Amino acid sequence: MPGLRVLVGAALLACVLVAAGGARADGDPASDTLVVQNVFLPYEAPSHAAAAELAQDVAAVYAAGERVKVALVATRIDLGAIPSLFGKPSQYAAFLGKELAEFYVGPLLIVMPSGYGIYDGGRSTAAEQAVLARLAAPGSATLASSAANAVGQLLHAGALRSKDILHPYVLALLARAGGGTLTVQYYLADDSGKASATLTVERAGHAVLAVRVPERATSLTRPETQKLTLPHGLPLDGARVCIAATDPSGNRATSCRKIGG
Numbered sequence: 073m074p075g076l077r078v079l080v081g082a083a084l085l086a087c088v089l090v091a092a093g094g095a096r097a098d099g100d101p102a103s104d105t106l107v108v109q110n111v112f113l114p115y116e117a118p119s120h121a122a123a124a125e126l127a128q129d130v131a132a133v134y135a136a137g138e139r140v141k142v143a144l145v146a147t148r149i150d151l152g153a154i155p156s157l158f159g160k161p162s163q164y165a166a167f168l169g170k171e172l173a174e175f176y177v178g179p180l181l182i183v184m185p186s187g188y189g190i191y192d193g194g195r196s197t198a199a200e201q202a203v204l205a206r207l208a209a210p211g212s213a214t215l216a217s218s219a220a221n222a223v224g225q226l227l228h229a230g231a232l233r234s235k236d237i238l239h240p241y242v243l244a245l246l247a248r249a250g251g252g253t254l255t256v257q258y259y260l261a262d263d264s265g266k267a268s269a270t271l272t273v274e275r276a277g278h279a280v281l282a283v284r285v286p287e288r289a290t291s292l293t294r295p296e297t298q299k300l301t302l303p304h305g306l307p308l309d310g311a312r313v314c315i316a317a318t319d320p321s322g323n324r325a326t327s328c329r330k331i332g333g
Contacts, residue, residue, distance in 0.1 A: 161189030
């Protein structure tokens with residue numbers, strides 16, 4: 073439902089994309105945090121070294137062209153309004169995966185003291201479960217380091233291969249011309265962490281200018297700004313600019329805005 077994505081995205085942007093601390097007041101804190109980050113840390117955060125190790129291992133997954141998001145749940149507090157799922161990592165993985173489905177459909181790893189849960193948009197997770205079944209239960213004291221080890225083991229085993237079916241999120245914010253330059257501002261994000269874009273100026277149903285922005289890291293936490301040099305005398309009355317985003321798997325999405333609007 074693209075419309076829902078726009079509404080959810082607009083709400084996030086209006087709130088300046090809730091920080092992790094503020095997210096804990098929500099019914100399901102991890103569902104807020106994991107929209108804009110790949111790791112959710114518990115209320116009682118692990119050591120800086122352990123958190124850094126986990127972040128590094130998750131980054132290695134994306135560098136290898138795969139995807140994963142990780143939620144550490146140390147106590148019932150970390151589940152917000154659904155404490156009944158504490159100790160049930162597989163059930164919570166499915167619950168959280170459905171909550172995130174508008175922005176992320178891919179391997180989602182839940183790490184609780186009692187064990188691991190994995191969810192991938194309702195698709196088979198047999199490969200991931202085979203790896204996780206060999207691991208000891210994390211325990212409360214080593215939650216982050218256990219999660220880092222699990223991520224590394226999953227990547228090494230090739231268990232995180234998952235088809236990217238979700239199109240990028242793109243939202244045109246501003247298109248303003250002046251002094252021979254067209255300034256375009258937009259949000260662009262993808263669950264792969266990167267995307268390319270083509271900015272096209274359209275007038276009377278025809279493209280009069282197109283500029284490609286190479287593939288780059290993207291994030292909902294900050295807007296992209298591009299400045300396009302306009303050909304002398306190019307009429308812009310009634311024109312609009314469209315941002316066509318493409319992720320590494322070829323999924324596409326477009327958002328347009330009237331110039332001056």
